[in-house]
Amino acid sequence: MDTTSWNENTGEPRVWKLTSAVRRRAGGKGPSDRYLACCLSYYDLDEPPPDHSSLTSIRERYGVEVFRRFFDAIVEQCQQAGLVWGKELYVDASKVKANPSLESPTPRFAVEVHLASLFAEEAEEAADEKGQDALKEEAVSSEPVEQVEMKVPTPLPVSLSQEEREALAQDNAERHDWIEQLGAQDRSVTTRGYQSITYLRVNTTDPDATIMLHKDGSHLGYQAHYVVDGGKSRIILGVLVTPAEVMENQPMLDLI
Numbered sequence: 001m002d003t004t005s006w007n008e009n010t011g012e013p014r015v016w017k018l019t020s021a022v023r024r025r026a027g028g029k030g031p032s033d034r035y036l037a038c039c040l041s042y043y044d045l046d047e048p049p050p051d052h053s054s055l056t057s058i059r060e061r062y063g064v065e066v067f068r069r070f071f072d073a074i075v076e077q078c079q080q081a082g083l084v085w086g087k088e089l090y091v092d093a094s095k096v097k098a099n100p101s102l103e104s105p106t107p108r109f110a111v112e113v114h115l116a117s118l119f120a121e122e123a124e125e126a127a128d129e130k131g132q133d134a135l136k137e138e139a140v141s142s143e144p145v146e147q148v149e150m151k152v153p154t155p156l157p158v159s160l161s162q163e164e165r166e167a168l169a170q171d172n173a174e175r176h177d178w179i180e181q182l183g184a185q186d187r188s189v190t191t192r193g194y195q196s197i198t199y200l201r202v203n204t205t206d207p208d209a210t211i212m213l214h215k216d217g218s219h220l221g222y223q224a225h226y227v228v229d230g231g232k233s234r235i236i237l238g239v240l241v242t243p244a245e246v247m248e249n250q251p252m253l254d255l256i
Contacts, residue, residue, distance in 0.1 A: 064182060071239070078235045088230025089237070089256065093248045096241075098209035098220045105201035178251035183225075183242035185210075198245050212244030220244070227255045 059067060078084050160168070176186040187199055198210040209220040223246050227238040238255040 075235070075237055078233070083231065083233040084229050084235050084237070085231025085233075086229065090228040090230060091225070091248065091252050091255065092228070093223045093225045095212055095214060095244065096222045096224050097214070098206050098222060100203045100205040100209055100220050102211070102218065102220060104203060104205065106204050108200055108202045111202050111204060111207070178240060178242070178254040183240050183246065183251065184208075185243050185246055196245060198243070208243055210243040210245045223248070225251055225255060 075084075176189075185198070203209060203220060206220065209222060211218055212221045212223075214221075221244045223242050223244050225240045225242060225246075225248060226236050229235045229237055240251055240255055242251065
């Protein structure tokens with residue numbers, strides 16, 4: 001991997017390939033993901049990486065949509081560079097441990113009732129603001145403006161009747177969109193009368209983390225789902241983080 005950023009003090013490249021030469025230069029110490037992080041983030045091997053709290057605050061400040069735009073832009077650049085093969089895809093997920101304790105679960109219904117009462121006033125204020133904005137938009141729309149012709153996308157040729165099209169549109173509107181819901185579990189669905197404990201109890205420290213089985217016991221955590229191109233470069237084309245209870249096959253179609 002060619003480098004374009006250089007250390008101003010030593011004149012050495014700030015990003016290296018993950019090779020044995022890098023390990024020898026760093027004394028062979030530290031976990032492998034440390035070297036990988038340096039390769040991907042333009043950090044020297046002896047520079048401390050940013051704290052996880054900084055990454056969390058940045059995500060909260062900009063929102064998930066901005067991070068998605070960054071990710072999509074990177075994937076597009078990989079496609080333009082010829083790194084994406086596009087003929088084969090791999091779908092998998094990795095377990096990620098969370099920090100909350102298993103000793104502090106709370107009944108989910110109690111948490112939902114508390115949050116509903118806590119943010120009821122804010123919801124009313126937001127509704128009033130939306131109503132005022134709608135009135136302003138109506139006043140503005142009443143003024144004469146130039147009509148811009150919108151291009152209607154050409155539908156793909158499919159052999160479906162009008163009734164089948166309407167039924168398909170209704171099914172799509174009712175289905176659980178994993179991308180739109182940011183990986184949140186659809187708790188309205190149960191299987192054969194079985195109900196997971198995560199439907200009944202929640203950890204108030206990290207509500208998104210649910211129980212997962214690991215080789216060293218039970219932990220709270222997540223599933224990091226991803227779609228990888230089958231080419232030599234193995235470019236990651238899609239990522240979605242969900243509670244640990246969400247299996248790989250559930251958001252697979254939405255990711256593809």
